[in-house]
Amino acid sequence: MFFEVRQVSKSFGALKAVDRVTLAVEKGQVVSLIGPNGAGKTTLFNLITGVIYPEKGDIFFNNHRITGTPPYKLCRLGLSRSFQITNIFQGMTVFENIRLASQGQVRKFNLLGSVSRLTPSTKEAERILDLLGLWEQRDELAGTLSHGDQRYLELGIALASQPSMLLLDEPTAGMTPMETRASIELIKRLREKMTIMLIEHDIGLVFEVSDRIMVMNQGGLLADGLPNEVKNNKAVQVAYLGEEI
């Protein structure tokens, strides 16, 4: 399996934030992780990306055991993520944000070179700006962008490391319906190049882009299946989807 989480648990005091979660993702799939607030979705992302260590269990990615691997090494292995709360470089321009992210692929320390000569990073950054529709804003300070554009930039930074697997934590949080629409199209384009796992509250988006849906509730995995199976799952309806479906 391309990506696998086995019996992973993490508690914060008495709270079992993630409780013996086991899941697997095949290469090239788009998988959504849904569930009510506090279900443990972001904690699971944090466990996967080495922000916090799991108490139990193991995580595997692309034939590597990545349990507790620090974020910079995961990035080099091809695992990248975006954040729920916009996590960009406010004081840099949009272009510099993406180029810095792209520069992460160059392994060596370059103390006396010139950034303008980093041709591959610059080219990659330009490609991503174009893909995200941020070309016009390339020289603006990231902190001055509109909320929606900051969300795109957030995504762009994650993309710039050319991942084979991308974890997106609520990519459309706070976006206008039009911006969300554009994000859906973007995810559909990205799926040709990478495996995507996303946390999302926009149910419309989830059902439109997902090959599979996993539902978390109170730290555990409640359901895992094709969109239709999840939609018809009684337990899921009770716990989360409620009247929406």
Added chain:
Amino acid sequence: MAGKGDKSMRCLDLLRRNSNILIIHILVLAGLCALPFFLSDYYRMLAIESIILAVFAMSLDLIMGYAGIASFGHAAFFGVGGYALGVIIKYITPSIWLAFLVVPVICGLLAFIIGVISIRARGIYFAIMTLAFAEVLYRIIFHTHALGGSDGLIGIAVPNLNLAIFKLDLKRPINFYYVAVVFAYLSYLVCFRLVESPFGRVLKGIRDNEDRVSFLGFNVTHYKVIAFVVSGIFAGWSGALFSLFKTFATTEQLHFLLSGKVIVMNLIGGLGTLLGPMVGAVFLTFFETILSSYFAAYHIIIGAIFIVVVIFLPKGLFGLILGFRKGK
């Protein structure tokens, strides 16, 4: 042939685009070269001291202004640099070149050790760790008789600077002044290159958002330690030149008062601008000296200026200069 033409075209293009900067460099250098002829002996000495301190201040800016890591014990490197030069010239061999080759090795190593141990702590915790290390070093040197103990290492005989074709007599202040200017200018060029390099961009990223940088594939710890080592090396060099100028190395050179003062220089001058802290160092050195001759409690005025600058000029005095240039 075509390649050669391309290259010279590119050089010319680069020159044209940067002509303003080139002119500023030439003007500032010319000004610095002419300056000693307008200064009395006393102020000439003060100018030398302030130029050396300017490099020290800039070295702190590399980590504090660019990587966002504050060191409260930066005088440790300044002091150790001074003592290292003193020991080499006094007891080993009177060669300035050798001293300036050995000092970065010692200070770099010291910074590496302090950095590796402390860098896992963030923010104020890191700052306090550096302070603790500096105080320990201060105490060790203070109680080491071989290094002169509380008297310091006095009587460093200033050797001539061997410049291959001739030997420069550094006992003449005017010669020392030009050596200090060249030292400061070269240090600035290297530091400027560094902060504008891909490495420098990562440092700025760490300053802006350390957590995110690690998700981009950068080992933040390595970057911080390297920056700390480079910073320690420049601090050490400036400390060595300082001791050579004063002909002694004292424990004051690694005292926390100086560590504090160099932070003030950075904040008054303008953090994260390289030139700002240099301006801050020169300003503070001159201002302090001039003021102290009129007014015993001159620290009150410096304190007031500090408060005003920090509140109203977030980019310091240098920001003010840049602001005028842009007509803002």
